[in-house]
Amino acid sequence: MITNKLIKKMEASRGFVDDAIEVMKQANSGTTVLDVGGGINSWCKNTTHTIDIFVNPGSKEEFIQKYPERTLFDFDITQRDNWKEVLDYVEENGKFDYSICSHVIEDILNASLVCDMLQKISKQGVILVPTKYAEHLRFENWFGTKGYRGYFHHKWIYTIKNNVLTGFEKANYWEHITDPRIERHLGRDTEICFMWEDDFEYKFYHVGEVVGCHCEAKYPLIFEIDDLFIP
């Protein structure tokens, strides 16, 4: 279940996550903290394990040199079979005490696989994704290409409604729909952050469902006021 949720500026401190882990460590000094997709730059000082592949920045060698105390599972999280390595680890050692998955599931198309796996490998955790407000605004500019909404490489727009993490596949249709309820300049560079224990509910709508290809269009759901709104 989702135990805690908020919208915050991305650049604002996530110290409250470390604080929560520190409390856990008072009872269990060997608390294991897994960062899924954390790469070389896991921001959590309590991270003990990381799952990622290295593309950029950093390399596996740099990771080992910088964090000799951290264990690396070096695999592509989009491939179901790759998770066997960490599932086997969990079977032998028990679930991780805590997991972090920060600004990862908006970048991959089969985000539901990661949501499924997080609950299988950790007892509780925190997930962070950009808000739908951030994905609605037009602010980026790469080499003269500008005008599009949100972050150019993101594949999902997220909300939390009735404690269900809901992802809507982002595609070019997104440039051509609008609603004043999410046109919020305060939403720039904001993220959804939620903590969960035991499990959490999630739902993903692929682009055909979002635009209403031979079905009822789901995109109006993106515009609804949800659990975390910017007034």
Add this chain to the structure above:
Amino acid sequence: MITSKYIRNLTKPRTSVEEYIGMLKESKPNMSVVDVGGGINSWCTHTTHVVDIFVNPGSKEEFVSLHPERVMFDFDITQRENWNEILKYVEENGKFDYSICTHTLEDISNPSLVCEMLPKIAKRGFISVPSKYAEYLRFETWYGIKGYRGFFHHKWVYSLKNNVFRGFEKASYWEYINDSRLDRPQGHFTEIGFMWEDNFEYEFHHCGDVIGCHTKPLFPLIFEIDDLPID
């Protein structure tokens, strides 16, 4: 290597492919033809095997009832591990004589995996995808959403240049770049198709490379005159 290539209206029958396979069958009547992503509606009358999962339309039961003579490999082609089933089949039975992969590679997140697998399971084949001209024009309307370029669910823009099959990840940036070389009304509903033998060269550029995120942008390559221009 790529042995022939064309650009044509995608709604017209692919008679030349049927005829080519028919010609091959004159010397080998029982040749095997695998349709990767063909689903229940493989358009090729020579298809003997199909690789796909059933979402819509059709079901596995309907497939079996409609095409009892066809062999089905029922798996998700985006997952590397799943290909082991057909690789094992090929190890035991030899490569398929011919493969078809039609309007599939633009729909999935990791088409390079399929391009890698096709020459491993087939001696030769045919691939078709929408042309970059079709992906540039604005023509679709779903549930009142319109104005976006190309087909709402496509994840790649393709071209063929110097006999290299090239995919550029499609994302929101695509709505905001323009070039008169692609703005060709006669490109509406066109596809590129090519036949290959033994293998073919391919390259895929993810949207960070295309837009120029911390690198030189590759999107100007999409606008170049390639092997299959529309005048």
